[in-house]
Amino acid sequence: MQNKVPPIELPKFELKREFAFNDHDFERIRALIHKEAGIALNPTKKDMVYGRLVRRIRELKLPSFAAYIDFLQSLAGKREFEQFVNALTTNLTFFFREEHHFHILDSFLRSLTGKGEINIWCSAASSGEEPYSIAMTALEAFPGSKPPIHIMATDLDTSMLDAGRKGIYSAEKVAKLPAGYAVKYFDKQPDGSFQAKPLLRDMIQFSRLNLIDSSWGIRKQFDAIFCRNVMIYFDRDTQFAVLKKFHPLIKPHGLLFVGHSENFYFASDYFTLKGKTVYQLTPGKA
Structure with a gap:
């Protein structure tokens, strides 16, 4: 009978971190970002959270993540909340993302010619x-005249809103625009941007808005609302609450554009799928 060789136990290595960051700290952060931004942070994102927030801890000269969370929850840390949310939100975007939406929007806008002012809300403007x-789609839909269109662009991240107001983009980003759009709609800057x-x-008004706030303070209705690739970070209850608040803000003929991986079949009392990731109001719902 052969002797069994005992299994070799490999030493366990733990990533040495600059600041202490344990599971309890991570759960506190998950609770805070859900409360403040509606984001249901995946339990596997602990390393990502460390990487996103460690710079804030260095800048504030705090000794640990626990101290940072305590600071956030104190009266003195209220201003830091904006930086906290900015650090943990993802802002992947590019011109004409999900291109089919803009073909639909072009046809939709042309159908509204001569029917007065058109209002569009881009609710995750990044x-x-x-x-x-x-x-740009609006200008193409109304060639030769200033389109009667007002675009409200909102986001939670103030640094992204500042970038949007300036409207300055790299040559690499602008190069991906449809042919001729870069010259037609952008001015080249001395630094190459x-x-x-x-x-x-002038068509766009940028302002901060948190989609999970109890009141948005919006008094008008929109012909179209874009809310793309943001509610994937919300849990089902939060998604449903936001959709119910969108409903009375969309005109009867209006459209709701959502992200390619978002499906709101559970809100069919309020919205009905019209096309690929484009919804309309469900008939008969007050």
Whole structure:
């Protein structure tokens, strides 16, 4: 009978961190970002959270994540909350993302010709590529005249809103625009970047808005609302609450554009799928 060789136990290595960050700290952060931004942070994102927030802890000269969370929850830390949320929100975007939406929008806008002012809300504007894509689509739909369109662009991240207001983008980003759009809608800057022309910028109003706030303070209705690739970070209850608040803000003929991986079948009392990731109001719902 052969002797069994005992298994070799490999030493356990733990990533040495600059600041203490344990599971309890992570759970406190998950609770805070859910409360303040509606984001249901995946339990596997502990390393990502450390990487996103460690710079804030260094800048504030705090000794640990626990101390940072305590500071956030104190009266003195209220201003830091904005930086906290900015650090943990993802802002992946580019011009004409999900291109089929803009073909639909073009046809939709042309159908509204001569029917007065058109209002569009881009509710997750990030650094501005989406609202500028909407504005360019509007200018193409109303050639030769200033389109009767007002675009409200909102986001939670104030640094992204500042970037959107300036409308300055790298040559690499602008190069991916449809042929001729870079020259038509952007001015090249001395440093090689491109700034959206005043005609585009004047169509858009950027402001901060948190989709999970109890009141948005919006008094008008919209012909279209874009809320793309943001509610994937919300849990089902939060998604449903936001959709119910969108409903009375959309005109009877209006459209709701959502992200390619978002499906709101559970809100069929309020919205009905019209096309690929485009919804309309469900008939008969007050």
